[in-house]
Amino acid sequence: MTGSATIFKYRGILPRAINQVYAxxxxxxxxxxxxxxxxxxxxxxxxxxxxxDSKADATSMQNDQNLQxxxxxxxxxxxxxxxxxxxxxxxxxLNCLFxxxxxxxxxxxxxxxxxxxAHCIFTINIESRSRVESSDKVVHSKLxxxxxxxxxxxxxxxxxxxxxxxxxxxxxxxxxxxxxxxxLCDRKRDHIPYR
Numbered sequence: 001m002t003g004s005a006t007i008f009k010y011r012g013i014l015p016r017a018i019n020q021v022y023a024x025x026x027x028x029x030x031x032x033x034x035x036x037x038x039x040x041x042x043x044x045x046x047x048x049x050x051x052x053d054s055k056a057d058a059t060s061m062q063n064d065q066n067l068q069x070x071x072x073x074x075x076x077x078x079x080x081x082x083x084x085x086x087x088x089x090x091x092x093x094l095n096c097l098f099x100x101x102x103x104x105x106x107x108x109x110x111x112x113x114x115x116x117x118a119h120c121i122f123t124i125n126i127e128s129r130s131r132v133e134s135s136d137k138v139v140h141s142k143l144x145x146x147x148x149x150x151x152x153x154x155x156x157x158x159x160x161x162x163x164x165x166x167x168x169x170x171x172x173x174x175x176x177x178x179x180x181x182x183x184l185c186d187r188k189r190d191h192i193p194y195r
Contacts, residue, residue, distance in 0.1 A: 001120075001147040002101060014097055014122055014145055021124055021143070022090040030132050036084040036125040037093050039100035040067065043118035044169045050100035050120070051083050074140070084125060097122065107166065117166045119173065120147040148174065 003012025025033045039050040047067040072078045087093040105117040126141040149170045176193075183192045 001122075001145065002097070005098075014147075015094060017143065017145055018090055018093045018097065018124070021126070022093070025126070028128070030130060032129045032131050034127040035087050035093065036127070037087050037096040038079075038082050038084045038123045038125070039096060039120070040079060040082055041104055041118040041120045042173065043105050044166060045173070047079055047082075048118075049082050050103040051085060051096055052103070053083050076142075093124070105166075107162070116147070116149045117170070119149050119170075121145070122147070148177075 001012050001014050003015065004010035021035065025031075025035065037051075041048050041050055046065070047069070048065045049067060067079045067081045070078060070080050085092075085096055087096060100120075100122070104120060107117050122145045124143040124145075126143070128139045128141070130137065179193055183189045
């Protein structure tokens with residue numbers, strides 16, 4: 001998702017999406033556009049903010065953070081307590097991405113020296129108001145870019161202890177995601193088990 005941090009042409013989907021969003025919004029002269037960025041990870045079934053608002057939050061983040069999912073006033077879903085940062089430029093958004101990447105949970109195992117141990121969600125929130133017409137009408141858009149941790153065969157990775165526990169949570173959550181996707185594809189299903 002992030003691609004190479006050192007070779008520009010090998011950058012990943014996230015930096016390319018950020019570039020595209022800012023390129024397109026720069027062409028909208030008749031719109032006042034505000035872009036907010038948030039970045040979180042789901043680690044062992046706990047939601048953690050990867051962009052803490054202070055150094056104190058960064059030290060406590062690793063231990064006890066578990067943000068809650070709720071419904072918002074517009075009928076959407078939000079993560080209560082997840083920081084959103086206004087990013088006036090592509091550079092600001094990329095800085096959020098790179099800071100979040102530094103806070104992600106990685107661990108080494110037999111097959112991978114830097115294995116991601118969590119699913120991550122990078123969200124670009126776009127708020128647009130007309131500069132020409134009444135500014136009362138606001139259009140809200142969201143782009144969620146998800147980086148899923150890969151499933152693991154623990155016998156091949158020789159996982160033990162914490163790494164084994166993480167692998168079981170990763171595999172369990174991917175199984176639930178599979179059930180949601182299968183239910184969405186089944187036109188006869190009335191209920192989608194997304195909760």
